[in-house]
Amino acid sequence: MPHISLPESQPGIRGAMSFRPETARPLNDLVEVLLRAPNSLSPGERELIATYVSYLNDCHYCQSIHGAIAAAHLDGDEELVRGVKADFQYAGISEKLKTLLIIASKVQRGGKHVTTEDVTNARNLGATDVEIHDTVLIAAAFCMYNRYVDGLATVQPRDEAMYRERGKMVARDGYVNVSKTYLPAEPTKP
C-alpha cells in the first residue's frame, strides 16, 4: 500500500502525479523534452538510457514502462531491451550509445564519477555536447523519478502485458498527452 493516499486506479508515478498535479506538470514537461522532443539521439536510444538507469536503481515500475516504450520505438524488440539491461556492451546497439550508457551509469552512482576520459570516449564515437548533456540529465532525472515512485511505495503491478500496452500508447502519443486527465490546464498564453 502506498505511504500516502494515492488514487488506487493509477499505478506507479501516475498515482503520485494525479495526487499532486502542480508538480506533475514540470515532471511531465521534463520527460517530454528529454525522451521525446526531436533530438539527434532517437527516442528509442533515449528510452534505453532511461530504462537502464531505472534498472540500476531497481525501480520495477520505471524500468518496465520505459523498457516497454523503448521496445515500442524499436519495432517491438524486447530482446534488445533485455540485452541492454543484462550487459549493454554485448547488446546490438551503437558503440556511441555504449559510451553514453557508461556515462549514465556513473551519474546513477554519483555525478562525480564521470571522468574526462568517459566524455572523450563518447566524443570520439561522435557524441555531441548536447547528447552528452542530455545523457547526464536523463540519468540524473531518472534518479529522481525512480526515487519518487519507490519512495511513496506506489502500486507497481507485475503485469507485463499492461506495461506493453501502455508502452505502445506512450510511444505513440507522448507523455504530456497521455497524462492530460490529471494535468492542470495549460496556462493561457498572453
Add this chain to the structure above:
Amino acid sequence: MAHIPLPEDLPGISGAFVFRPETAKPMRELAHILLHEPNSLTPGERELIATYVSSQNDCYFCQTSHGAAAASHLGGDEVVRLVKTDYESSPVSPKLKALLAIAGKVQRDGKLVTAEDVERARREGASDVEIHDTVLIAAAFCMYNRYVDGLDTWQPRETGMYAQMGQHLAKQGYLKSSR
C-alpha cells in the same frame, strides 16, 4: 573545466540552464513549486530538506546555495550547519526531523522509506502533501545534484557569492536567473 562547454561566468546549475533552456524551464518550475510556492511547510524548512539531501550527495554548489537560501529565510546559518551535521539534535521541529529522516532514506533509495518512518512523521503532524513533497524534494535533489556534478560544472569556493545567491533565491524563487 566542465565536461561540455558551458558559459564560463555562470556557476553550478546556472551554466547548464543557459546551455539547454528547453530542459531548464521545467527544472526551474519544479524547484519553484517545491521550494518557493505557498505550502504548509515554510520555504526555510523546505530549503533545509534540499540542503540536507545535497549535503548527503556531497554536491558543493547545491548544498551551499540552498544552505544560503535556507539561512536567508531563517535569519542565520547556524541551524543550517547543525541540520547538516546532525539534524536529530538540531533545533528544528520534531515534524521536520521526521521528514528529514524520510528525505535521508530517499537520498539513498526510495525503497528504504518504511511505514514506520511515515507513521512517525504523521504522529508529529505531517500531512500527506508534506510527506509527498518531502519525498519529491529529496528525489529532485538527487537529480539536481547529479546534474551539477555529472557535467563537472564550475563550483566556486566563495561564500560571499552564495550568500548573495541565497538572498536572491529566498526572495525571487527559481523561475528566473539571478543575472
